[in-house]
Amino acid sequence: MAGIGAPKNTPAAVVETLNGEINAVLADPALNTRLLEMGVEPDPMSVTKSARFIAADATDGRRWSSSRISSRNNLARSAPGL
DSSP states (O other): OOOOOOOTTOOHHHHHHHHHHHHHHHTOHHHHHHHHHTTOOOOOOOHHHHHHHHHHHHHHHHHHHHHHHHHHHHHHHHSTTO
């Protein structure tokens, strides 16, 4: 996923305006065609949906990272020198 973010304390009205303008641009059929040609699948989201998506993705990333570290530590204990 790729997206556009704003600094943490950006006023909600500014975030909503940016979100609306960006989603309007993403609704352009010519832009959608070009993005798809480049392998990018546009998925315009509301501010709320985007926040939920980012939170879920961050949780999944931490889970993945933790399991990877745990697996690496288990491998290191079972096969010293690797």
